[in-house]
Amino acid sequence: ALEADDEALIALLSEYHASEIAILFETLSQEARERIINILPLEIASEVISEMNVEIHPEKILNNLTPDKRTEIVEEMDYDDAADIISLLSEERQDEILEELDAEDASTIRNLLTYDEDTAGGLMNSQVLKVNSGLTKKEALEEIIRLSEEIEEFYTINVVDNYNHLVGIVSLKDILKSKHSVHIRELVKDDFVFVKANTDQEEVAKLLSQYNLTSIPVVDDEMHLLGRITFDDVMDVLQEENTEDMLKISGVSEDEELSGNWKEAVKSRLPWLILNLGTAFLAASVIRHFEPTLGQIPILAGYMAMIAGMGGNAATQALAVTVRRISLNDLTDSQAYSTVLKEFMVGMINGAVNGFIVFLFALLYDANPMLGFVIFSAMTGNLIIAGVAGSSIPLVLKRIGIDPAIASSIIITTFTDVFGFLLLLGLASELLL
Amino acid sequence: ALEADDEALIALLSEYHASEIAILFETLSQEARERIINILPLEIASEVISEMNVEIHPEKILNNLTPDKRTEIVEEMDYDDAADIISLLSEERQDEILEELDAEDASTIRNLLTYDEDTAGGLMNSQVLKVNSGLTKKEALEEIIRLSEEIEEFYTINVVDNYNHLVGIVSLKDILKSKHSVHIRELVKDDFVFVKANTDQEEVAKLLSQYNLTSIPVVDDEMHLLGRITFDDVMDVLQEENTEDMLKISGVSEDEELSGNWKEAVKSRLPWLILNLGTAFLAASVIRHFEPTLGQIPILAGYMAMIAGMGGNAATQALAVTVRRISLNDLTDSQAYSTVLKEFMVGMINGAVNGFIVFLFALLYDANPMLGFVIFSAMTGNLIIAGVAGSSIPLVLKRIGIDPAIASSIIITTFTDVFGFLLLLGLASELLL
Known part of the structure; x- marks a missing residue:
């Protein structure tokens, strides 16, 4: 359709709501977006820019318009939307664009730009009934x-x-x-x-x-x-906060743009992975400490991977439930206490059930009941640690005013790796050698 | 305050909005909740019940009221709220309660009860302007x-x-x-x-x-x-869907109540852990296959834990970003393709950086450059697999109409465990023995 002449294009686009055109923009080139904005009626053009996902950079379009067109479009926008988009440009460029506007509009937008974008001031529209x-x-x-x-x-x-x-x-x-x-x-x-x-x-x-x-x-x-x-601004905030929580809990920086390029993704994730590598050295040092045990009972290596993997997943479960719960509501002391107690119980039961399955395997396949007992104990112990760490760490963080979602799976799996290896290899050294 | 006489209690509660009383209810006993509902003015009582978190069972209060009081309260409620709460009771009890109502109200609510609760019909209020x-x-x-x-x-x-x-x-x-x-x-x-x-x-x-x-x-x-x-019903839906996504991606059944007891939590999480245990046996069998290699180079065990842990975390990162992205928008074919390509790049770079750090450690601490090279290669390869699996599995699931969040960390970490061990131990067997 983009090869059609302007008139046909306008006729085609007039069938769509501005928010639909904004979504369509996500699949178009920057050039095509700018061409469309330039031929749309002012009212629609300004709404499309307002509705565009920030990840496809509405400010770039604004920046590349002719000064007259830009002024017309900005003056057609809601003040809060205009301020949000202009705030994405460099301060120098912000000043230039504001200079072009009528003095009253410029001063209102300038005022909105002073508020932190994560606050009520940053969200509000100063046009109010x-x-x-x-x-x-x-x-x-x-x-x-x-x-x-x-x-x-x-x-x-x-x-x-x-x-x-x-x-x-x-x-x-x-x-x-x-x-x-x-x-x-x-x-x-x-x-x-x-x-x-x-x-x-x-x-x-x-x-x-x-x-x-x-x-x-x-x-x-x-x-x-x-x-x-x-309410519509607030719905966007809810989605944004939910995205941030899900990213943080998975060890991704909260400001990674979902559709960003690989450079941004590396920048956002590499620090977390390097942190994880540091904690992995800790877990590896536990294994090295028990090298003689492993040398004598090499089949322990396979069970090690099981204990660590199960602990990590059980911890992630407890973490997700707890983080989500406290992101929706604050907990009283007694609720926090009973949450950790609950996760202790859950870890014990899930650990015992899974431990028993592995015990049976060790008994039947490896014909070694004592090995089975060691693995049963390590599995149960590690899933208890998973539940307690997965629930108490975010609760403590929330109490001391740190975002609980930062207690990402990366931090929590360190606990279960280190304690899981300690339990399995320590018990094996005591009982099997 | 609950020891005070009714009049003082009413005076105290009259300072609060119904939604605040509903939140207060979360910290009270069932007995206290029922006492308060019974003395509150009808209009407030019905609003409190409507606003109560389903996790603290508003239907229980309704169930325990005297028939007259119940009828008065239900008739004061919005039809959609009444239907939502009544739907939580047994069908028999639903019928009994509806019998008590005026015929028109009963038939409207009966009608709303026929819609699936996850559809527009289940959300809508039939009182409409x-x-x-x-x-x-x-x-x-x-x-x-x-x-x-x-x-x-x-x-x-x-x-x-x-x-x-x-x-x-x-x-x-x-x-x-x-x-x-x-x-x-x-x-x-x-x-x-x-x-x-x-x-x-x-x-x-x-x-x-x-x-x-x-x-x-x-x-x-x-x-x-x-x-x-x-919009207020929709905000609740958004929060609910976001909770479900976060739970599913962490290997928790979507219907686990965040504040549920340990029995519900075990029921919701144990099946996923047992599934994980099955996949862990797969990973362990890879390790068993390479037992001779491990026996000859025991320090590989520590590095194994690192490769598996890093792969799991990198996969969780790619998974969270991809699932969140497609839960907000559908992707075109070319967007899906470039997402997987991006995650390939990210995995390669993050793998190479972390692999190089471990290479240096193997070189300086274990004085074994060839071991370092094996670990570098396995780390890079596993993080590429993490990125590709973490992005492509949810994309494929979405295409074939399955909820992509079901591709939980449990499924994805199987890939990274199995391939990580295969890469590390396979390369070690080839190059170090």
Whole structure:
């Protein structure tokens, strides 16, 4: 379709929603993306850029547009989207682009750029539907209809006093249902949820999801209304945080782009692997220590690999359940205690069952019941260690304020490797030699 | 506080939002929960039960209430929430409880119970804000205000014809902004997103998130309007799906409750561990095959553990990135191909770097350059296998319609264990003996 002339292309694309075009962009070349942005109607073009996955670099398109086109597109965008995308450019380039804009837009965006991107301030849109508490029903409705020209969606209406202090919220429904003579201040709900600009985005997502809100107002320390965060931004945050958790727990840096190139992937993963190599030397030193035992009973080597592999997997299970649980909710002391106790029990039972299977194998295949007993004990012991380490390490990290997902499988498998080898080879040295 | 008399307790709880009381419930005994539900105002009590985490069994509370109280509470609940909770009880008990309700409510809930809980039908609320396309602006507004008594939130207004066929949607904003004489049919947006009742809930979540919708209408095959799904239900779905992915990739059954007891955890994890044990026997048989080599070069045992551990971790990294990427988006053939190619490159480079470190160790500590070369080659080869298996297995599973997250670390580490041992011990047998 990209060989067609512009007119045919526009006709074709007009069938699609901007977010669909943004997804289509993921399969197109940079050149094709820029050509399409240049011929789309302004409104659609700005929405497409806003909706583009950051991994395919919307800022590059913005950067390569002619100054006039860029200004038109940025001024058509929501302020929060514009700030998010402009923030991806170098500071020098940011200044140049902001210079081209109308002074008020530039200052609003400049202001949004000052907030950390992981906070409420970084998420919020400063275009917010607000009415003064002194307005009558009729005046408020007129104001809302007027504002709705600029603001795409109006979920909740914020009510402010003459000094832009947020005094409460009111729903359009309540305004519509009220009597004619009513003033907004009589309808205001003053028991409402809001966040400060420096609130962490994960906390914002939790609040919005817990209270089933479509949007949440953002204020400064003096309760001045700064902006609002809508549910669609929060859904993106949830997905982002979930991705980060899954990557971290698997020993991948949280900022690796899923569709990044091999250079980025090496940069993100190599440090973790080298850390793992360091811990692997530790496990290997345990094995070296027991070299004489291994020399006398060489079939232990195969069982070693089993004990280590099973321990690592059982630890990963306990880790995933615990990290996911505490990422959704905080645990009380007694809940944390009973979580570790539970994982101890689970490790003991799973260890005993699997240990018994391997015991039977050693008995029947190697005809060595004492060897079977050693392996049974090492398997059970190692799966208990797996459960206790897999649950207690993330719990402790959370308590001391470190992200529990950092307790990745890499850290945890060190425990099970070292203790698994110690148990198996130590017991074998004592009981089989 | 639970020793206080009822009045003081109510006064205390009245400070809290229902969702906060639902969270508080997680730390209380079943007895305390039931006592609180019984003294709370009906409206709050039903909301608390709706908001309770399924893991602390809201259906038990419902089950233990007196029939009258239960009927009052269920009739106060949203139909979708009531159906969700009642569905957790035995079919017999479901019937008994539905008998107690008013006939219309019972039949609506009975209807919702017929949908699979993972589909749009299972998520939707059948109470939906709809107006007939023939109404005038004034009539429509009156109808909306009347309906808003029963329907908590009204994000989007569905427009139907005389036969309850969904013809489009209209926003309250557009109605308010329109001229007095207008009919709803003139305002209708007929280019809108909807889902069928049997659409998978993950697909619903994707659509709602992609198009930034507050709600999405649900229809049957003849476009009859059945209900709507709101963004707050979808946020819960997203979290649920993310939890399932993280558990599955770690070798935990997707339906293990995070706060479940040890019996459930054993049931959910033991099958995976036994599967892992089976694959571990495979890896152990490779080691047994090379027993003579190990007997002659016992220090190989320590290096074996390193190669296997590093391979497992590198595979987990590739797996997490790939599974997460395809859970968010489908990949084209060429994207899938370049993903595997990327992981090949990443495995080669990470393998060579880590292999070189171990080579240096073998050279300096064991004074055996040929051993170092064998280990370097095995490390590089195993990390390439890790990258290729970790990326291609989930991609293939997705193509053939199996959930890619099932390609858990347990499956993938079998590859790296078996091939790692084969490479290391095979090369050692060839080059060092």
